[in-house]
Amino acid sequence: MRAADWTNEHHDEAGQIFAKRRGLDPQYAGSWQYYEHGLVPGNEQIQWWIDLLVREGKLKKDQIQASDVYTNTFNPYVGKRGSSSRGVQSALEALGGRCNRSPVGV
Secondary structure, X not given: OHHHHHHHHOHHHHHHHHHHHHOOOHHHOOOOOXXXXXXXXXXXXXXXXXXXXXXXXXXXXXXXXXXXXXXXXXXXXXXXXXXXXXXXXXXXXXHXXXXXXXXXXX
């Protein structure tokens, strides 16, 4: 969780580190947004990824449910002050359907 939070706060530097470790041209290395403190805001956010994988033919419709693939049960930030999903929701809305490729590593 600490690495994810650091990456959210240092996008450019994180992108450069990623490029170096992967042998990529830093000019093309971007960054990404992690859920704040590793908290997954809810089923809707996970369902977006499942639906994307169904559209890409990686999963069959109704093969899995969002609740099958994530939990916040063991996350120590659940319910702590300062933990919210506002930043995550904004990032997901910005992506909203424009991504037509499945995420790397999924």
